[in-house]
Amino acid sequence: MGWWGHLGGLKQRGIVTYSLSPFEQRAFAGALHQAIFNTFRRTTGQVLYIGIPFGLAYGTYSWAKKNHEFRLSKEGHAFYGAGEH
Structure with missing residues (x-):
């Protein structure tokens, strides 16, 4: 036995072997x-956790936007009595 890289034995030349694992053939x-x-299965499993809060947040946002626009209009000022000071 020799030192690192020189383990003794005969040198082999011209022998090249390639192999491919069955798991790598069609990765x-x-x-x-x-x-x-x-993706469909996971999405349907999470729809209640994401859909309900998203629906509530969107409903709150659209209500607040409409309410804000109404309060800035003439009808909103007349309804809430703003500007009568």
Whole structure:
């Protein structure tokens, strides 16, 4: 036995061996198909956690925007009695 890199034995030349793991042959086989159905399954599982708060936030935002516009209008000033000082 020799030192590091020189372990003794005969030198082999011209022998090149390549192999490919079965897991690397088709790494993305079915990835797009699985991604579509997995995304749908995960989205339907989270819709209550995201949809309800989003709906409440959007409803609050649209109500506040309409209320603000009404309060800035002539009808809003007359309804709330602003400007009678």
